[in-house]
Amino acid sequence: MYRTCEKHQLRAFSESNRTLIKVAAVFTLMIQPVLLILGPLPGYLLYTFNIGNPGFWLAALIIIGLSSLSFIIYNTIVKPRHTAWVIHVAGYRHFCIGYCRGQLLFAAPTLLLLALGLAKTESLGKALVFMLLIIAVHVLAYSYAATRRFEKLSRPVNRHPRLHMMLQIVSPAGMHYLAYLIALAMLSLIWFTESTLFNTVLAGSITFLTTTLAVTQFKIVKHQLTGYRSFLWLIEPGLVRTLSRALILWLLFLLTLPLGIIAVLW
Amino acid sequence: MTNIELNNVSVKLGDNLILDSVTLALPEGQYQLTGKNGAGKSTFLQLLSGLIMPSSGSLNVDDRPDLVADSIQIPDNMTITTVFSLYDKYQRCDTTQRNQLVDAFQFSDCLTATVGKLSQGNQQKLKLILALSGNGHWLLLDEPFNGLDSTSAATLNHILAETNRPLIVIDHSEQLTNLRPRRKLHIGDQSIALV
Numbered sequence: 001m002y003r004t005c006e007k008h009q010l011r012a013f014s015e016s017n018r019t020l021i022k023v024a025a026v027f028t029l030m031i032q033p034v035l036l037i038l039g040p041l042p043g044y045l046l047y048t049f050n051i052g053n054p055g056f057w058l059a060a061l062i063i064i065g066l067s068s069l070s071f072i073i074y075n076t077i078v079k080p081r082h083t084a085w086v087i088h089v090a091g092y093r094h095f096c097i098g099y100c101r102g103q104l105l106f107a108a109p110t111l112l113l114l115a116l117g118l119a120k121t122e123s124l125g126k127a128l129v130f131m132l133l134i135i136a137v138h139v140l141a142y143s144y145a146a147t148r149r150f151e152k153l154s155r156p157v158n159r160h161p162r163l164h165m166m167l168q169i170v171s172p173a174g175m176h177y178l179a180y181l182i183a184l185a186m187l188s189l190i191w192f193t194e195s196t197l198f199n200t201v202l203a204g205s206i207t208f209l210t211t212t213l214a215v216t217q218f219k220i221v222k223h224q225l226t227g228y229r230s231f232l233w234l235i236e237p238g239l240v241r242t243l244s245r246a247l248i249l250w251l252l253f254l255l256t257l258p259l260g261i262i263a264v265l266w
Numbered sequence: 267m268t269n270i271e272l273n274n275v276s277v278k279l280g281d282n283l284i285l286d287s288v289t290l291a292l293p294e295g296q297y298q299l300t301g302k303n304g305a306g307k308s309t310f311l312q313l314l315s316g317l318i319m320p321s322s323g324s325l326n327v328d329d330r331p332d333l334v335a336d337s338i339q340i341p342d343n344m345t346i347t348t349v350f351s352l353y354d355k356y357q358r359c360d361t362t363q364r365n366q367l368v369d370a371f372q373f374s375d376c377l378t379a380t381v382g383k384l385s386q387g388n389q390q391k392l393k394l395i396l397a398l399s400g401n402g403h404w405l406l407l408d409e410p411f412n413g414l415d416s417t418s419a420a421t422l423n424h425i426l427a428e429t430n431r432p433l434i435v436i437d438h439s440e441q442l443t444n445l446r447p448r449r450k451l452h453i454g455d456q457s458i459a460l461v
Contacts, residue, residue, distance in 0.1 A: 001352050088317060151319075
C-alpha cells in the first residue's frame with residue numbers, strides 16, 4: 001500500500017515538474033564522465049584510509065552530503081500527508097518498511113558509488129564489512145525518520161512559522177545554487193579546450209539549464225507561497241501584487257547572477 | 267465484549283495537554299462524543315485508531331477500529347478502483363456490503379474518477395463507504411455529515427440506526443438522529459467522562 005501511495009506521489013511530482021525532471025536528466029547525463037571517474041573515490045578513501053586521515057573525513061563528508069541530498073529529495077516528493085491513511089489501513093510496520101525501502105532506493109546512486117569504490121580496494125572483505133555497516137546506518141537513520149513522520153501526526157503545531165516560511169523560500173534556492181555549483185564545475189572544462197564551438201555549445205547549454213532551473217524554482221516558490229497569497233488577499237488585495245513583484249525580482253536576481261558569472265568566465 | 271480501556275492516559279499535542287491521566291473503560295455501545303471546539307474530540311478518535319500514541323499510560327483497543335476523519339487523506343491521483351483494491355488487500359473488506367453502500371450513497375457515477383476530482387461531499391462518501399464496509403469492530407466517525415447532501419445524510423442516519431457495530435461519533439451539525447441507545451461521552455478540561 002505504501003508503495004502504491006509512493007508511486008502516485010512520484011507520478012504527481014513528475015507530471016507537474018516535467019521540465020525540472022528533464023533538466024535533472026540532462027545534468028546527470030552531462031556529468032556522467034565526472035561521476036564514473038571520481039565517483040568511486042569517496043568509497044575508496046573510506047575503505048583504505050584511517051580515521052585520522054583528512055581524506056577519510058573528506059570522503060565521509062561527501063557520502064553524508066549525497067545521502068542527505070537524496071533524503072531531502074525523497075521527503076520533498078513523497079510527502080507525509082498520506083501517512084495517516086497508510087498507517088490506518090496497513091499498519092505502522094508496513095509504513096515503516098515502505099518508507100525505509102523508498103529512501104534506500106533514492107540512496108541507490110550513493111550506495112552504487114560506494115560499491116564502485118569497494119571494487120577498487122585490495123582488502124575486499126574489510127571493505128565489504130564497512131559498506132554493510134554504512135548501509136545499516138542508513139537503514140537505522142531511515143527508521144528513525146519514519147518514526148518522526150509518525151510522531152508528527154500528533155504534533156501538527158508549527159512552532160516557528162517565520163522560519164518555516166523562510167525555509168520554503170530558501171530551500172529551492174539552495175538546491176538551485178547547488179546546480180549552479182555543478183554548472184560552474186562543468187564550465188571549468190572551458191579552460192581545457194580551445195575549441196570555440198565546444199565552448200559556445202557548453203556555455204549555451206549551461207545558460208539554458210540554469211535559466212530553466214531558475215524558472216522552475218520560481219514556480220516551486222510561487223506554489224509554496226499560494227497559502228500566504230490567499231491570506232494576504234484577505235488582509236489587502238494590494239499586498240498580493242507586492243508579493244508577486246517581490247517574487248519576480250527574486251527570479252531576475254537568480255537569472256542575472258549566473259549569467260554574470262558565465263560572462264566573467266567567458 | 268470488545269472494550270476500549272484507557273489506563274492513566276495522557277496526550278500532549280505540542281505544548282497543549284489534551285488528556286491528563288485519564289482512566290476510562292468503554293463497553294460496547296454507541297456513543298456521541300461532545301465537547302467544545304479544541305477540547306480534543308478528534309484527537310481522542312485518532313488516539314483510539316492508533317494514529318496518535320499516548321504520551322503516557324496505556325491504551326487497549328481490542329480490535330482495529332474503522333475511522334472517518336479529515337486526517338485521513340488519500341492521494342489525489344489515485345482512482346477509486348485502486349483505493350478499493352488496496353482496502354481489499356489489507357483489510358479484507360466485505361465487498362458485497364461495499365457495493366450496497368455505493369448504491370445507497372449514489373456513488374456509482376464516481377467509481378471511475380480519481381480522488382482529487384471528487385467534490386468534498388463525494389470524498390466524504392468515499393471515506394464513509396470504506397469505513398462502513400471495513401472489517402474493524404469499532405466505528406469512529408468524526409463529523410461524518412460534513413459535505414453530505416440531505417439525501418446522503420438521511421441514508422447515513424438510516425445505516426447508523428441499523429448497524430450493530432459499536433461506534434463513537436462526533437457530530438456538531440446535530441444531523442444524527444437515530445443512535446440507539448445514545449450515550450454521551452463528554453471531553454473537556456483534559457478529561458473524558460460518560461454523561
